[in-house]
Amino acid sequence: MNATRVSYTLDSSLESVNKAEETANDIATKSGFESEEVQRISMAVREAAVNAVLHGNSYDPRKKVHIAFETTPSALTITIRDEGKGLDTEEIPDPLAPENLLKQSGRGIFLIRAFMDEVRFRNMEPGTEITLIKKLSGDSRDGKEASQ
Amino acid sequence: MTMKASTRQVDGITIIDLSGRITLGEGSVVLRDTIRDSVGQGVKKILLNLGDVTYIDSSGIGELVSAYTTVRNQGGELKLLNLTKKVHDLLQITKLYTVFDVRDDEAGAIRSFK
Numbered sequence: 001m002n003a004t005r006v007s008y009t010l011d012s013s014l015e016s017v018n019k020a021e022e023t024a025n026d027i028a029t030k031s032g033f034e035s036e037e038v039q040r041i042s043m044a045v046r047e048a049a050v051n052a053v054l055h056g057n058s059y060d061p062r063k064k065v066h067i068a069f070e071t072t073p074s075a076l077t078i079t080i081r082d083e084g085k086g087l088d089t090e091e092i093p094d095p096l097a098p099e100n101l102l103k104q105s106g107r108g109i110f111l112i113r114a115f116m117d118e119v120r121f122r123n124m125e126p127g128t129e130i131t132l133i134k135k136l137s138g139d140s141r142d143g144k145e146a147s148q
Numbered sequence: 149m150t151m152k153a154s155t156r157q158v159d160g161i162t163i164i165d166l167s168g169r170i171t172l173g174e175g176s177v178v179l180r181d182t183i184r185d186s187v188g189q190g191v192k193k194i195l196l197n198l199g200d201v202t203y204i205d206s207s208g209i210g211e212l213v214s215a216y217t218t219v220r221n222q223g224g225e226l227k228l229l230n231l232t233k234k235v236h237d238l239l240q241i242t243k244l245y246t247v248f249d250v251r252d253d254e255a256g257a258i259r260s261f262k
Contacts, residue, residue, distance in 0.1 A: 017172065039234065046171075046205055047205065050172055050205070096242070101247060103210075104211070105207075111238075111241070
């Protein structure tokens with residue numbers, strides 16, 4: 001099976017969030033996803049990168065964000081790891097609950113789950129690793145092959 | 149692309165035209181400051197024109213919610229105008245589409261304010 005993997009180590013900054021989003025956009029496009037799916041993937045990556053920089057590393061310049069993109073003919077897998085104190089996914093409130101609907105924050109992970117096929121969290125002690133998987137549908141693969 | 153906000157008055161309604169990206173950082177701050185300035189000047193009726201907003205993330209959505217509650221808490225009304233498909237879809241997914249009064253025609257939106 002052909003697999004291509006690229007990885008980056010980024011500072012805990014908003015520039016890193018933008019870089020992660022732009023890279024996701026480029027790689028998802030090259031992988032053959034349709035434009036709407038590309039937007040969803042890059043937004044999920046942006047949200048995960050924001051969580052890593054803001055909530056994980058708290059903008060600490062000594063802490064890094066590690067991001068890897070792996071493409072295979074069947075899926076794009078993105079892994080984002082921070083060096084923060086960890087995340088308890090059980091404690092994330094449901095942003096759709098009536099009492100949370102008008103809260104300013106708390107929608108990032110919900111959107112990631114809505115936009116990706118599979119989302120996994122791993123406590124790295126220290127840090128949190130989130131894995132985002134988007135499967136390439138048969139139609140997308142056919143389209144890519146046809147355009148080559 | 150950074151976000152820009154410009155404010156105009158039509159028939160007693162303050163229309164804020166937004167363009168660019170409303171994301172964590174500069175975009176969200178511009179929106180927050182613009183709303184804060186308007187509310188600080190006693191403005192009660194605000195129409196946020198999102199027609200030229202190219203991208204919004206969860207922070208931007210949070211800023212829209214914050215704008216809505218800030219204006220409402222001052223006894224005012226804030227409505228949204230000209231959602232792009234992307235923003236529309238995000239508000240649907242997050243169940244906020246039913247919270248906001250969303251309009252797609254400026255003249256009609258202006259008339260809808262009490």
